[in-house]
Amino acid sequence: CFSQDIDYVLETQSALAVDLGGTNLRVAIISMKGEILKKYSQSNPNTYEERIDLILKMCVEAATEAVRFNCRILGVGISTGGRVNPHEGVVLHSTKLIQEWDSVDLRTPISDALHLPVWVDNDGNCAALAEKKFGHGKGVENFVTVITGTGIGGGIIHHNELIHGSTFCAAELGHIMVSLDGPECLCGSRGCIEAYASGMALQREAKKLHDEDMLLVEGMSVKNEEPVSAVHLIQAAKLGNSKADNVLRAAGAALAVGIVNILHTVNPSLVILSGVLAPHYENIVKHVVSQRALTSAQGANVVTSELEEPALLGAASMVLDYTTRRLY
Amino acid sequence: CFSQDIDYVLETQSALAVDLGGTNLRVAIISMKGEILKKYSQSNPNTYEERIDLILKMCVEAATEAVRFNCRILGVGISTGGRVNPHEGVVLHSTKLIQEWDSVDLRTPISDALHLPVWVDNDGNCAALAEKKFGHGKGVENFVTVITGTGIGGGIIHHNELIHGSTFCAAELGHIMVSLDGPECLCGSRGCIEAYASGMALQREAKKLHDEDMLLVEGMSVKNEEPVSAVHLIQAAKLGNSKADNVLRAAGAALAVGIVNILHTVNPSLVILSGVLAPHYENIVKHVVSQRALTSAQGANVVTSELEEPALLGAASMVLDYTTRRLY
Numbered sequence A, B: 001c002f003s004q005d006i007d008y009v010l011e012t013q014s015a016l017a018v019d020l021g022g023t024n025l026r027v028a029i030i031s032m033k034g035e036i037l038k039k040y041s042q043s044n045p046n047t048y049e050e051r052i053d054l055i056l057k058m059c060v061e062a063a064t065e066a067v068r069f070n071c072r073i074l075g076v077g078i079s080t081g082g083r084v085n086p087h088e089g090v091v092l093h094s095t096k097l098i099q100e101w102d103s104v105d106l107r108t109p110i111s112d113a114l115h116l117p118v119w120v121d122n123d124g125n126c127a128a129l130a131e132k133k134f135g136h137g138k139g140v141e142n143f144v145t146v147i148t149g150t151g152i153g154g155g156i157i158h159h160n161e162l163i164h165g166s167t168f169c170a171a172e173l174g175h176i177m178v179s180l181d182g183p184e185c186l187c188g189s190r191g192c193i194e195a196y197a198s199g200m201a202l203q204r205e206a207k208k209l210h211d212e213d214m215l216l217v218e219g220m221s222v223k224n225e226e227p228v229s230a231v232h233l234i235q236a237a238k239l240g241n242s243k244a245d246n247v248l249r250a251a252g253a254a255l256a257v258g259i260v261n262i263l264h265t266v267n268p269s270l271v272i273l274s275g276v277l278a279p280h281y282e283n284i285v286k287h288v289v290s291q292r293a294l295t296s297a298q299g300a301n302v303v304t305s306e307l308e309e310p311a312l313l314g315a316a317s318m319v320l321d322y323t324t325r326r327l328y
Ligand SMILES: [Ca+2]
Pocket: A122, A123, A124, A125, A153, A154, A155, A170, A171, A172, A173
């Protein structure tokens, strides 16, 4: 039947991408070219059962709507906070931000319910896969992405593949330490780059300045109910607050020393900074790399990601690249 | 001819191993089982020409003598300080300790003169290969070796292969920084673990203590012409000098934080400490890993190498494993 054949050819090969974060549970329909055709967002439930139910419900809704877009869904890719065994599709251990999320087999229930293959990896690794397929990492054999949001995560591509490590906790780049003491980190250690340069860390410093009445400068205000955050620190620095500027520089320098440590360990040719804070760190990272990396490692490019949704795009890429991938 | 066949069967498949260090040039005949059948040592010449000539001379002598041991030499493996492109057999850049050793093609002249295949890699990488074939790394898919001698070097095995990186300077583990400032390092940066925990760093601290008359304790002496070194620091600590002990602990703690950074980057299942200082650092490294690594990374074993000649054995292993290796 001729018209069906045409329809089939005109179908867009697509993926359902799921992003499980500390706050939201999001699902998207993403095409082979990386277009986000439709995006759904809900708050991420606090219990395992509600979360699985909501993932299924949102995926079914998206899969139904995909028909309207003439999309053929090839599978489901899931990005989640925490440590993941991607071979098994199991979340081994979650961050504190996602509750009831230890030893969770995501592949079996979702694959069984939706009759689709399912891939799972952690959000930092998904971001790296997204850069590989759709971003600055296209065609780059060895690169690293460092994501600075609330916390700091990352992913390492070596010989075109993610490094997962022996217990799937490689690229825990937020917990690279750049000080023998330094500020306390959520992980229990001290001096981690997350404790210097994450959104949380900047918020901590912004609050300190605000408590001392040294944050706000002319042209700025913080409403009573509004929490002081990294945003205010950046705004204050831009408006000439030298204390705020110093905090941002110190944070950037710490992040950069951590990145030099990565260069001296896996020697990538490219570092992709990603997340809301990335643009503020790019210059200082470049500067510190030129000052403190070995000459032979200084050739590494440092760029800011241009992807708007690295976690979702990376989750989709696990599906879209499956024929050429080793896993599953 | 029957007896010749038997002879052939009884031959020991062997390698010529060359180790180019800051002080010595050494050559050894090493069997498939890792036995060092014969070892030659000379001072490493200061010029490129003399060095190449001496390598050839020593290799010819060793190859001749190998016949007496009924060894069949399969090739030449070379371990050298500096950065190496192992695909090409070229030394890209040397450490300050080896002069006239930049952009040196080692493979072509040695292969041409000896009519044998030649492999080259840097000493830290060779040490990792040695552990993989003959040491604690046997059968371990992902591990790291950290060598503390005069400086600090290392090698990373990931999926049973060395990580060389995009410009062949991966595993420059000595220049992982654990302080935003910290002691100056030979590389031009500060706070590198080499600047805290290498033989050079301990010698610097030993001299400081000695200058303040706080190094020697009862039962110790330093002859006038003898340079104060890490050995005296270790001896003093053992004899109850708490200042010396503190220096060693601080050095070990810095090394350990650097090792935790490696765990959080490539997540190996095993860390092999090697070099003369390794036994002194094993306990503190274990302790710091248990205190400062993420729970999921704490499972990494920390052991001290049992190999006496990691560089030579690793150089030999490049030859002995060549049939199963991808390079060359
Ligand atoms: Ca990660």
